[in-house]
Amino acid sequence: MDSSSKFFRLLSHAILLALTLCCVMPLVLLIMSSITSERSLVAYGYSLFPKEFSLDAYRYLWTSRDKILRAYGMTIFVTTVGTLINVALTTLIAYPLSRKTLPGRNAIAFFIFFTMLFNGGMIPSYLMWTQYFHIKDTVFGLIVPTLLLNAFQVIIMRTYFSTNLPVEIIEAAKIDGAGEFNILAKIVLPLSTPIITTVALLSGLAYWNDWLNGLYYLIERTDLFTIQNLLNRIIANADFLNNNQNNQFLSMGFTVPSIGVRMAIAVIALIPILVVYPIFQRGFVKGIVVGGVKG
Amino acid sequence: MREVRRHLPLYAMMLPGLLYILINNYLPLIGLQIAFKKFNYALGVFSSHWVGLKNFTFLIKTSDAWVIFRNTLGYNALFIVLGTIFSIAIAIFLNEIRQRAIRQVYQTAILVPFLISYVVVSYIAFAFLSPTNGTINNSILRPLGLPAVSWYTEPAYWPYILVIVNIWKTFGYSSIIYFATIVGIDKTLYEAAYVDGANTREQIRYVTLPMLKPAVITLTLLSIGRIFYSDFGLFYQVPMNTGLLYQATNTIDTYVYRGLLELNDIGRSSAAGFMQSVLGFLMVFSANEIVKKIEKDNALF
Numbered sequence: 001m002d003s004s005s006k007f008f009r010l011l012s013h014a015i016l017l018a019l020t021l022c023c024v025m026p027l028v029l030l031i032m033s034s035i036t037s038e039r040s041l042v043a044y045g046y047s048l049f050p051k052e053f054s055l056d057a058y059r060y061l062w063t064s065r066d067k068i069l070r071a072y073g074m075t076i077f078v079t080t081v082g083t084l085i086n087v088a089l090t091t092l093i094a095y096p097l098s099r100k101t102l103p104g105r106n107a108i109a110f111f112i113f114f115t116m117l118f119n120g121g122m123i124p125s126y127l128m129w130t131q132y133f134h135i136k137d138t139v140f141g142l143i144v145p146t147l148l149l150n151a152f153q154v155i156i157m158r159t160y161f162s163t164n165l166p167v168e169i170i171e172a173a174k175i176d177g178a179g180e181f182n183i184l185a186k187i188v189l190p191l192s193t194p195i196i197t198t199v200a201l202l203s204g205l206a207y208w209n210d211w212l213n214g215l216y217y218l219i220e221r222t223d224l225f226t227i228q229n230l231l232n233r234i235i236a237n238a239d240f241l242n243n244n245q246n247n248q249f250l251s252m253g254f255t256v257p258s259i260g261v262r263m264a265i266a267v268i269a270l271i272p273i274l275v276v277y278p279i280f281q282r283g284f285v286k287g288i289v290v291g292g293v294k295g
Numbered sequence: 296m297r298e299v300r301r302h303l304p305l306y307a308m309m310l311p312g313l314l315y316i317l318i319n320n321y322l323p324l325i326g327l328q329i330a331f332k333k334f335n336y337a338l339g340v341f342s343s344h345w346v347g348l349k350n351f352t353f354l355i356k357t358s359d360a361w362v363i364f365r366n367t368l369g370y371n372a373l374f375i376v377l378g379t380i381f382s383i384a385i386a387i388f389l390n391e392i393r394q395r396a397i398r399q400v401y402q403t404a405i406l407v408p409f410l411i412s413y414v415v416v417s418y419i420a421f422a423f424l425s426p427t428n429g430t431i432n433n434s435i436l437r438p439l440g441l442p443a444v445s446w447y448t449e450p451a452y453w454p455y456i457l458v459i460v461n462i463w464k465t466f467g468y469s470s471i472i473y474f475a476t477i478v479g480i481d482k483t484l485y486e487a488a489y490v491d492g493a494n495t496r497e498q499i500r501y502v503t504l505p506m507l508k509p510a511v512i513t514l515t516l517l518s519i520g521r522i523f524y525s526d527f528g529l530f531y532q533v534p535m536n537t538g539l540l541y542q543a544t545n546t547i548d549t550y551v552y553r554g555l556l557e558l559n560d561i562g563r564s565s566a567a568g569f570m571q572s573v574l575g576f577l578m579v580f581s582a583n584e585i586v587k588k589i590e591k592d593n594a595l596f
């Protein structure tokens with residue numbers, strides 16, 4: 001084993017280790033900053049090594065918990081409903097497209113994939129959704145635009161079906177008299193859990209992290225904000241959380257720990273993803289590979 | 296015709312999805328005409344008055360036009376070049392790691408930035424760059440005796456900041472794709488190279504990189520097709536929509552957004568959006584034609 005390749009291996013480890021730290025350290029900074037006392041933050045700034053710990057930021061957020069819990073509820077609702085519909089629609093399109101005998105298959109595929117090349121842009125979409133479909137300030141504004149179906153996911157699902165569904169099984173089922181919907185439900189779906197999981201994960205992540213729909217379409221109804229929208233509003237204006245009637249924190253004479261509060265709420269938005277990620281990490285990587293390599 | 300009748304249930308399945316695509320993606324195309332009109336909310340898209348190319352000439356006369364096109368194209372070019380080189384390098388390093396468990400750890404870690412929304416990223420950036428409380432000013436510059444920098448008022452720093460943030464956020468995803476491609480390379484090619492006396496560096500140069508070419512071409516092609524589009528989160532959220540930084544952070548997408556929802560100036564914004572759509576399409580088409588001439592198999596269509 002020559003020394004240059006040993007050196008290269010060590011170098012690889014070193015670089016990847018450094019990168020791992022770079023990727024993870026900012027999150028740790030966020031978490032550490034959220035549990036640092038306000039005094040320490042003012043004196044020393046946000047730091048990985050707080051001089052003084054304090055949970056005041058979280059205590060303050062607890063007093064505003066209705067807004068936060070509401071936003072969380074919206075995020076969970078929108079993500080769940082959106083992802084379910086997305087996966088359903090994607091499957092219902094991708095499966096027939098994978099069936100080689102379908103007349104007009106290529107034309108329909110082109111219809112879908114063309115959307116990846118050319119779109120009308122923000123203004124026509126915005127005007128259409130608000131002036132003609134009236135989804136401004138409604139829950140639909142969070143779920144329907146853009147995220148409900150996208151061509152990329154259709155491609156990877158179709159590819160999966162094309163390469164993993166044995167035509168013979170489908171033929172056999174048809175000879176046995178099974179209808180198409182039956183075939184889909186009883187044969188195709190059970191065989192497709194990996195790709196369905198992948199699409200669900202990608203779609204779920206997109207919905208969870210989405211803040212654009214809320215930014216565009218929620219103007220008056222701030223009670224429909226998702227957690228991301230809430231964060232968005234707050235970074236400009238920490239007072240947004242203030243609800244003076246309910247705020248015993250303020251009335252008790254404490255000052256609002258606004259510097260630490262920002263970090264705390266970012267942590268709260270981040271935690272679910274970080275918790276869920278290790279569980280689904282395998283699925284994510286697989287999905288990326290399937291999408292990127294074969295797509 | 297009988298074939299169509301036989302497949303009717305399959306068409307029925309596709310109907311809802313196709314309907315959505317029609318509405319979400321194709322219907323707005325009708326709205327592209329707004330770029331040639333003086334839009335009036337009361338009159339709507341169809342009754343607003345035609346003004347020919349006035350929106351476009353108006354747009355081109357502004358200094359904004361140059362800034363947003365320069366920024367959009369410039370940043371994207373940087374992202375594509377730097378991002379690709381970086382991701383390929385990381386993929387090659389990943390391939391050097393023999394212990395599967397450790398490699399999994401690295402893979403898991405580098406994907407973490409991908410999971411974070413740009414809103415949270417803007418908070419992280421704020422934690423570093425805040426003029427009074429930021430980590431850089433307080434924990435790095437101050438101990439070194441250097442003066443604090445007012446990051447959010449100096450456009451000059453932002454090309455660097457935005458490139459770093461963009462690469463940080465996206466390299467994990469691309470690296471994994473390239474890594475998966477490398478894993479698929481036939482091992483006998485490496486053995487043959489080794490027998491021919493190639494060391495590690497030469498093996499990378501003569502086996503790994505050529506075999507990566509199709510994947511690189513495909514991904515780069517896709518990126519070039521998007522060269523007129525920018526990531527709204529990166530350019531709006533991370534700089535926290537600060538006007539002083541517009542020279543360095545304004546892109547076509549942020550310009551259109553601001554025109555529509557902040558300044559209520561639809562004319563110039565719709566012209567910019569129109570140019571974006573048309574030019575973007577031409578880009579993908581041309582890029583694809585070029586690739587067809589070079590390596591026929593790698594073209595998208």
